[in-house]
Amino acid sequence: xxxxxxxxxxxxxxxxxxxxxxxxxxxxxxxxxxxxxxxxxxxxxxxxxxxxxxxxxxxxxxxxxxxxxxxxxxxxxxxxxxxxxxxxxxxxxxxxxxxxxxxxxxxxxxxxxxxxxxxxxxxxxxxxxxxxxxxxxxxxxxxxxxxxxxxxxxxxxxxxxxxxxxxxxxxxxxxxxxxxxxxxxxxxxxxxxxxxxxxxxxxxxxxxxxxxxxxxxxxxxxxxxxxxxxxxxxxxxxxxxxxxxxxxxxxxxxxxxxxxxxxxxxxxxxxxxxxxxxxxxxxxxxxxxxxxxxxxxxxxxxxxxxxxxxxxxxxxxxxxxxxxxxxxxxxxxxxxxxxxxxxxxxxxxxxxxxxxxxxxxxxxxxxxxxxxxxxxxxxxxxxxxxxxxxxxxxxxxxxxxxxxxxxxxx
Amino acid sequence: xxxxxxxxxxxxxxxxxxxxxxxxxxxxxxxxxxxxxxxxxxxxxxxxxxxxxxxxxxxxxxxxxxxxxxxxxxxxxxxxxxxxxxxxxxxxxxxxxxxxxxxxxxxxxxxxxxxxxxxxxxxxxxxxxxxxxxxx
Numbered sequence: 001x002x003x004x005x006x007x008x009x010x011x012x013x014x015x016x017x018x019x020x021x022x023x024x025x026x027x028x029x030x031x032x033x034x035x036x037x038x039x040x041x042x043x044x045x046x047x048x049x050x051x052x053x054x055x056x057x058x059x060x061x062x063x064x065x066x067x068x069x070x071x072x073x074x075x076x077x078x079x080x081x082x083x084x085x086x087x088x089x090x091x092x093x094x095x096x097x098x099x100x101x102x103x104x105x106x107x108x109x110x111x112x113x114x115x116x117x118x119x120x121x122x123x124x125x126x127x128x129x130x131x132x133x134x135x136x137x138x139x140x141x142x143x144x145x146x147x148x149x150x151x152x153x154x155x156x157x158x159x160x161x162x163x164x165x166x167x168x169x170x171x172x173x174x175x176x177x178x179x180x181x182x183x184x185x186x187x188x189x190x191x192x193x194x195x196x197x198x199x200x201x202x203x204x205x206x207x208x209x210x211x212x213x214x215x216x217x218x219x220x221x222x223x224x225x226x227x228x229x230x231x232x233x234x235x236x237x238x239x240x241x242x243x244x245x246x247x248x249x250x251x252x253x254x255x256x257x258x259x260x261x262x263x264x265x266x267x268x269x270x271x272x273x274x275x276x277x278x279x280x281x282x283x284x285x286x287x288x289x290x291x292x293x294x295x296x297x298x299x300x301x302x303x304x305x306x307x308x309x310x311x312x313x314x315x316x317x318x319x320x321x322x323x324x325x326x327x328x329x330x331x332x333x334x335x336x337x338x339x340x341x342x343x344x345x346x347x348x349x350x351x352x353x354x355x356x357x358x359x360x361x362x363x364x365x366x367x368x369x370x371x372x373x374x375x376x377x378x379x380x381x382x383x384x385x386x387x388x389x390x391x392x393x394x395x396x397x398x399x400x401x402x403x404x405x406x407x408x409x410x
Numbered sequence: 411x412x413x414x415x416x417x418x419x420x421x422x423x424x425x426x427x428x429x430x431x432x433x434x435x436x437x438x439x440x441x442x443x444x445x446x447x448x449x450x451x452x453x454x455x456x457x458x459x460x461x462x463x464x465x466x467x468x469x470x471x472x473x474x475x476x477x478x479x480x481x482x483x484x485x486x487x488x489x490x491x492x493x494x495x496x497x498x499x500x501x502x503x504x505x506x507x508x509x510x511x512x513x514x515x516x517x518x519x520x521x522x523x524x525x526x527x528x529x530x531x532x533x534x535x536x537x538x539x540x541x542x543x544x545x546x
Binding site for chain 2: 232233371374375378379380381382384387388391392394395396398399
């Protein structure tokens with residue numbers, strides 16, 4: 001561990017990182033180039049990590065803005081010298097007059113610009129809005145630091161010369177934060193926690209109920225995280241999780257956030273997909289045991305979810321697949337399996353389709369079919385923990401069938 | 411220190427020591443024992459400072475070649491997709507010697523199989539070419 005990491009630990013990193021969007025937004029609004037401003041701020045952050053433990057500033061935000069501006073001036077001077085142009089001077093920054101929420105939203109729109117690929121949007125958001133270092137982002141995605149540095153600088157170059165003063169697409173921002181959240185379950189860095197922090201900031205900056213829906217969905221899923229893997233790192237399915245391990249504080253916050261989002265909706269303005277998915281997660285979180293799960297209510301929300309698209313089988317097969325499970329629990333395994341049949345064409349080659357069929361066959365007591373479906377799912381899995389889990393499910397279903405047959409003939 | 415890839419295969423390699431069914435057909439306790447052993451191998455190599463990385467590959471294989479100017483890439487799933495060699499993944503280790511790499515490979519191959527006895531799986535040991543000039 002470097003000395004830099006050590007000093008970072010002694011600082012309140014969260015507080016430092018929370019200043020990033022404010023300072024960066026101030027620079028960009030003043031007319032600085034996004035790419036150069038972001039680089040300058042990264043340097044200022046590294047300097048803060050060095051200097052602050054010894055000499056904490058009175059106003060951290062002003063300190064960062066001043067140092068970043070100095071870096072920008074330095075960079076421009078060398079640029080100017082190279083081009084033999086006349087030297088220019090720049091004023092020290094004035095304190096930003098805008099609200100913190102506005103800055104976050106403004107920067108999220110910059111980083112989630114439609115000109116960028118999703119992977120770049122996520123990386124840039126985590127660095128420019130989340131204040132993570134390139135190293136931390138690289139670790140989260142299991143790629144070398146140099147690769148991530150390239151991805152980020154390419155993304156920033158793609159933003160060069162584009163107008164960044166117009167409101168962006170909030171739906172893209174929400175998707176990017178959700179991507180960051182789901183990536184956070186796999187990596188070493190706690191991206192899930194970071195995505196929740198950013199979503200919380202976003203809800204302060206916009207009235208859009210879907211922002212609340214997204215935050216609620218993340219919180220309600222994150223609450224179950226401590227129970228999702230056992231001590232050996234094995235996946236524990238929802239119905240077998242120790243519900244005592246769920247984070248009740250997170251659940252309660254998720255429900256509160258969801259309720260205030262839903263309260264903004266009306267007959268004319270139906271809840272969007274994040275609110276609907278959060279409602280489903282809330283119903284799972286609310287059940288004291290797997291047996292007490294309110295499947296009819298869950299199915300009703302899935303009906304709403306699939307109704308959000310014109311052709312859900314093609315446009316949102318994941319929702320149809322989730323609904324098939326609910327159908328299986330409410331109307332019986334055979335009905336659930338019939339639902340999955342409609343999905344054979346678009347996602348019949350994906351492991352999740354086979355895994356859901358395995359679950360439904362097991363629910364209906366057809367263990368040989370369940371074992372075959374789980375084995376098919378394992379063959380198609382793209383994640384080691386999931387593959388191992390599906391191999392176990394297949395072996396378990398086969399063993400249960402063997403002992404049942406043995407009991408019959410005894 | 412030389413680096414080695416210790417590769418496991420889905421298919422291919424020398425004649426197996428003994429035939430065994432795919433893991434999805436093993437008894438659940440044998441599956442657990444097998445997975446626990448491989449986890450232990452990873453931890454052991456890490457503790458000894460020899461582990462560089464572990465990677466698993468999905469069995470879906472696509473061969474791709476340049477299709478020529480203005481043509482799409484040419485793809486195929488292989489000449490003999492059912493019998494050709496298929497790498498499943500493996501360990502990258504950084505060890506003192508070739509002997510140590512062989513020792514680690516043999517240890518991996520002792521992984522428990524169906525019934526709990528050793529699987530005697532063939533492990534493909536490949537030295538990784540060094541990027542820096544050698545000192546000799």
